[in-house]
Amino acid sequence: MNKTVIEKITHIVGEKYVKSSTAQLLAYSYDATANFQRLPDLVISPGNAEEIAEVLKVCSEYKISIIPRGSGTNLAAGTVPYEGGIVILFNRMDQILNFDKENLTITVQPGIISENLCTFVESHGLFYPPDPSSMRISTIGGNVSENSGGLRGLKYGVTKDYVKGLQVVLPNGDILETGGKLAKDVAGYDLTSLFVGAEGTLGVVTAITLKLIPLPQYKMTSIAYFESLEDAARTVSSIIANKIIPVTLEFLDKKTIIAVEQYMRIGLSTDVEAMLLLEQDGEMYQVEQDVNEMVRIAKDNGALFTQIAKDAQEAEQIKIARRVALSALAKLKPTVILEDATVPRSELAKMVMSINDISEKYMVNIATFGHAGDGNLHPTCLTDLRDEDEMQRVEAAFEEIFEAALTLGGTITGEHGVGEMKAPYLEWKIGPVGITVMKNIKQAFDPNNIMNPGKVFAKETKKRVVVDGGN
Amino acid sequence: MQQQMQQSFETNVDENLLLDCMRCGFCLPSCPTYLHTEQDEAQSPRGRIALMKAVRDGIVPFDASVEKSFDLCLGCRACEPACPAGVQYGALIEQTREAVQEVKHSSFLEKTTRTIVFNNLFVKQKNMEHAVSLLHFYQKTGMQKAVRKIGFLNLFPKHLKTMEASLPPVAKKIQPLKQVKTAAMKVAFFTGCLMDTLYKETNDKTVSLLQMLGVDVIIPDNQNCCGALHGHSGELKRGKQNLILNVELFDSDDYTYIVNNAGGCGAFLKEYEKHLHSDERYREKAIRFSKKTIDISSLLVKAGLLDYLATLPQQANQTLVTYQDSCHLRNVNKVFNEPRMILQALPNVHFKELQNAHTCCGSAGIYNLLQPALAGDILDAKMATIKALQPTVIVTANPGCLLQIQAGIHKAKLEVSMRATHIVDFIYNSIAKYSKIS
Numbered sequence: 001m002n003k004t005v006i007e008k009i010t011h012i013v014g015e016k017y018v019k020s021s022t023a024q025l026l027a028y029s030y031d032a033t034a035n036f037q038r039l040p041d042l043v044i045s046p047g048n049a050e051e052i053a054e055v056l057k058v059c060s061e062y063k064i065s066i067i068p069r070g071s072g073t074n075l076a077a078g079t080v081p082y083e084g085g086i087v088i089l090f091n092r093m094d095q096i097l098n099f100d101k102e103n104l105t106i107t108v109q110p111g112i113i114s115e116n117l118c119t120f121v122e123s124h125g126l127f128y129p130p131d132p133s134s135m136r137i138s139t140i141g142g143n144v145s146e147n148s149g150g151l152r153g154l155k156y157g158v159t160k161d162y163v164k165g166l167q168v169v170l171p172n173g174d175i176l177e178t179g180g181k182l183a184k185d186v187a188g189y190d191l192t193s194l195f196v197g198a199e200g201t202l203g204v205v206t207a208i209t210l211k212l213i214p215l216p217q218y219k220m221t222s223i224a225y226f227e228s229l230e231d232a233a234r235t236v237s238s239i240i241a242n243k244i245i246p247v248t249l250e251f252l253d254k255k256t257i258i259a260v261e262q263y264m265r266i267g268l269s270t271d272v273e274a275m276l277l278l279e280q281d282g283e284m285y286q287v288e289q290d291v292n293e294m295v296r297i298a299k300d301n302g303a304l305f306t307q308i309a310k311d312a313q314e315a316e317q318i319k320i321a322r323r324v325a326l327s328a329l330a331k332l333k334p335t336v337i338l339e340d341a342t343v344p345r346s347e348l349a350k351m352v353m354s355i356n357d358i359s360e361k362y363m364v365n366i367a368t369f370g371h372a373g374d375g376n377l378h379p380t381c382l383t384d385l386r387d388e389d390e391m392q393r394v395e396a397a398f399e400e401i402f403e404a405a406l407t408l409g410g411t412i413t414g415e416h417g418v419g420e421m422k423a424p425y426l427e428w429k430i431g432p433v434g435i436t437v438m439k440n441i442k443q444a445f446d447p448n449n450i451m452n453p454g455k456v457f458a459k460e461t462k463k464r465v466v467v468d469g470g471n
Numbered sequence: 472m473q474q475q476m477q478q479s480f481e482t483n484v485d486e487n488l489l490l491d492c493m494r495c496g497f498c499l500p501s502c503p504t505y506l507h508t509e510q511d512e513a514q515s516p517r518g519r520i521a522l523m524k525a526v527r528d529g530i531v532p533f534d535a536s537v538e539k540s541f542d543l544c545l546g547c548r549a550c551e552p553a554c555p556a557g558v559q560y561g562a563l564i565e566q567t568r569e570a571v572q573e574v575k576h577s578s579f580l581e582k583t584t585r586t587i588v589f590n591n592l593f594v595k596q597k598n599m600e601h602a603v604s605l606l607h608f609y610q611k612t613g614m615q616k617a618v619r620k621i622g623f624l625n626l627f628p629k630h631l632k633t634m635e636a637s638l639p640p641v642a643k644k645i646q647p648l649k650q651v652k653t654a655a656m657k658v659a660f661f662t663g664c665l666m667d668t669l670y671k672e673t674n675d676k677t678v679s680l681l682q683m684l685g686v687d688v689i690i691p692d693n694q695n696c697c698g699a700l701h702g703h704s705g706e707l708k709r710g711k712q713n714l715i716l717n718v719e720l721f722d723s724d725d726y727t728y729i730v731n732n733a734g735g736c737g738a739f740l741k742e743y744e745k746h747l748h749s750d751e752r753y754r755e756k757a758i759r760f761s762k763k764t765i766d767i768s769s770l771l772v773k774a775g776l777l778d779y780l781a782t783l784p785q786q787a788n789q790t791l792v793t794y795q796d797s798c799h800l801r802n803v804n805k806v807f808n809e810p811r812m813i814l815q816a817l818p819n820v821h822f823k824e825l826q827n828a829h830t831c832c833g834s835a836g837i838y839n840l841l842q843p844a845l846a847g848d849i850l851d852a853k854m855a856t857i858k859a860l861q862p863t864v865i866v867t868a869n870p871g872c873l874l875q876i877q878a879g880i881h882k883a884k885l886e887v888s889m890r891a892t893h894i895v896d897f898i899y900n901s902i903a904k905y906s907k908i909s
């Protein structure tokens with residue numbers, strides 16, 4: 001990077017907040033996505049939106065890429081620099097700016113850790129429901145930019161359902177305010193929604209106003225085991241058809257159950273095909289009624305075994321299987337690749353079976369778990385990136401999984417985002433018209449393509465694979 | 472040198488262990504160096520693992536910044552329990568230090584400290600005893616002041632002098648406690664070199680407490696330094712002989728446990744089986760050794776100390792006591808309940824949990840000697856939480872932590888209102904009041 005640029009940037013944010021050593025550049029060359037790594041030229045920690053605006057002006061002038069980065073936990077290579085550039089961190093912008101108990105909103109800076117925000121509002125009897133499994137370390141800025149989901153998505157929705165307003169620094173240095181605390185607001189286009197899930201490709205989010213709701217008082221948890229995927233899937237559909245919307249409805253397949261049991265030795269039965277984790281929150285009588293009803297539905301649909309947790313402690317115990325699923329799988333092989341193909345919930349069983357067929361066809365090891373209630377599955381491939389031949393088969397298998405999801409009316413990603421990783425497949429989902437519209441939006445905000453380039457839009461779209469029986 | 476370094480990483484650092492890391496970042500909030508460097512990813516476990524891999528794969532050169540990242544790691548291993556993928560970070564940083572040490576010539580400061588520490592002090596306990604007795608001679612003869620200017624400790628970097636101010640006084644002979652129980656148990660005592668020299672009194676009290684519960688304590692002669700400091704500093708090859716001598720020495724069916732009272736040693740002893748795994752001659756012995764290893768608090772609980780404490784009358788005048796975890800005892804041996812259970816059961820204690828008791832105090836072996844600046848910051852943060860709690864006594868479970876907390880109290884000029892002590896001393900002194908000397 002040009003020396004003048006470095007000097008200008010350093011002048012804006014202060015020497016103390018510029019990182020450029022070998023170790024530091026390497027430390028910001030990756031995120032949680034396997035097999036993606038490229039070094040940035042500079043890493044900076046600005047202190048406020050004004051500094052960011054100045055930085056973006058310089059970057060626009062010199063056509064330098066900007067990569068906003070929260071905690072780097074995304075799974076789509078969204079923060080891996082595409083061709084050098086400046087990584088912007090928000091570690092100094094992690095404050096709560098305004099907590100409004102009357103309007104039930106909270107305004108925060110993007111760098112606040114998701115869990116810290118949740119703990120804070122819960123200590124005031126309020127609730128911010130989106131809970132990605134990575135919330136211990138992910139930032140709200142990252143959650144907003146990926147429109148992250150979580151275990152409570154079925155009942156409470158995902159991040160976008162809680163974002164009411166944003167402050168965004170645009171690539172030309174303008175500072176845009178969208179939305180606000182209002183419950184109703186139809187003044188013009190809904191720009192807030194545009195930036196939710198934009199993955200840092202349109203601007204830098206510098207403040208976020210979130211909606212809060214009252215904290216549910218009571219919670220109950222249960223599990224059910226099934227001898228076939230269809231039984232589990234039918235249970236999911238009939239729970240919803242019976243007008244019960246549980247807070248959590250999670251699914252583990254046989255391979256995942258075995259992995260968890262090997263890892264934890266907690267006495268899961270490993271000769272079953274599927275396990276569902278069911279949870280409800282709310283008023284006590286309603287919760288009890290719903291959970292009992294869900295367990296009855298599971299039994300009616302052939303559940304082999306069900307269990308309702310007696311207390312919070314037991315609930316934790318039975319939830320552990322879902323919580324450690326990814327770790328348990330990760331232990332088995334050097335590389336894990338986690339996908340998040342999503343289908344309408346009615347198609348859940350078909351999707352899981354296609355995944356199993358595809359995994360066999362390409363001779364790759366794929367275990368599946370996920371948010372059954374949302375139809376959001378995490379087919380997780382256990383492999384070794386040093387094995388080139390296998391890695392090619394893994395890629396082919398995933399392409400076919402995306403295709404299968406689309407054929408069932410689903411999508412290539414339910415919550416992890418497109419990033420660089422899934423950019424070549426985006427057109428499969430949104431079609432050429434979708435791509436054109438999105439590219440025009442991008443062009444309008446970021447004519448010099450400095451905001452997180454190489455993400456969302458690929459140089460080339462992958463050729464679609466033809467699936468048997470597909471269209 | 473770059474090529475040499477890369478090769479050294481290839482031979483020393485296990486690629487499979489590196490690949491266990493899925494870069495999820497869950498370890499970041501547990502890492503003191505990450506938190507104390509304004510969240511610098513290069514000073515985090517995830518960053519360090521990525522750096523190890525990058526040097527090994529030749530993606531980046533091994534330069535001063537990379538080296539600094541490894542050097543600044545405390546080795547506290549708080550990242551391990553936080554990791555959902557079970558990454559063996561402790562093994563990785565030891566292998567990395569080994570790799571670096573093999574190629575690099577130590578810097579002057581480090582070399583002086585290292586040579587004194589590794590070649591002289593920690594190889595044989597005899598040397599340690601010698602050094603310490605010299606020091607005690609000075610203390611005894613009132614020449615302490617002079618020592619501080621020119622003496623033995625001047626060989627160490629400057630800041631050690633802060634610590635020196637808090638070195639324990641000359642060991643006194645202790646009064647054995649009356650036997651109150653008959654725990655039919657035979658144990659061997661791993662005395663540990665710092666403990667057996669600077670903290671001789673604590674060791675005597677350890678034996679006395681066990682005997683009080685009717686435990687038969689054997690102290691094998693000719694024990695060797697456990698090797699932890701070597702291991703943590705990339706000197707494991709020099710230290711391996713110690714491991715071998717110890718597993719040989721302690722390979723006996725005579726006792727069920729090998730007890731120690733220093734968290735840092737205890738964790739390393741627990742991992743002998745890993746370190747000697749590839750050596751067929753000693754593998755079995757090392758496994759037996761590690762299985763028998765136990766810390767003093769856990770053993771006291773097993774031997775029935777809590778039952779005995781329950782029989783003692785509560786005291787009206789209770790001391791406000793808190794406990795600072797030893798990182799290794801907590802993160803490696805996973806022992807954190809037992810010391811708290813004992814303290815809570817003591818009749819003269821009002822126990823209060825210290826906020827962030829589980830985070831490192833910055834002592835970390837000889838880290839505070841090698842990285843004084845960051846160690847100082849970490850200690851200051853620790854002292855801030857201690858000041859907020861205002862305990863009369865801070866109990867620790869490792870000599871390094873004890874020295875560090877004492878240095879912190881000294882630096883913060885809090886000596887009048889609080890003191891730090893080793894858990895064994897504290898238990899012994901609390902009980903001694905009740906126990907008629909036998």
Ligand SMILES: Cc1cc2nc3c(=O)[nH]c(=O)nc-3n(C[C@H](O)[C@H](O)[C@H](O)COP(=O)(O)OP(=O)(O)OC[C@H]3O[C@@H](n4cnc5c(N)ncnc54)[C@H](O)[C@@H]3O)c2cc1C
Nearest residue numbers: 070071072073074078133134139141142145148149200205
């Ligand atoms: C173990 C594990 C479990 C996970 N579980 C879930 C889950 O349950 N549900 C789920 O949805 N996701 C999950 N994820 C994915 C990931 O954690 C989420 O996408 C999370 O929101 C990312 O947050 P982050 O702070 O790490 O953002 P980063 O990864 O740093 O960034 C994510 C994206 O946001 C952009 N960005 C970040 N901050 C800003 C800003 N201030 N302005 C503009 N753009 C910005 C970045 O450029 C990037 O494109 C999981 C990941 C892991 C490793």
Ligand code: SF4
Nearest residue numbers: 492493495496498554
């Ligand atoms: S928690 Fe474990 S797997 Fe995750 S980044 Fe840290 S060391 Fe790697």
Ligand code: SF4
Nearest residue numbers: 502544545547548550
């Ligand atoms: S051992 Fe301690 S200092 Fe080192 S990386 Fe792990 S948590 Fe950080």
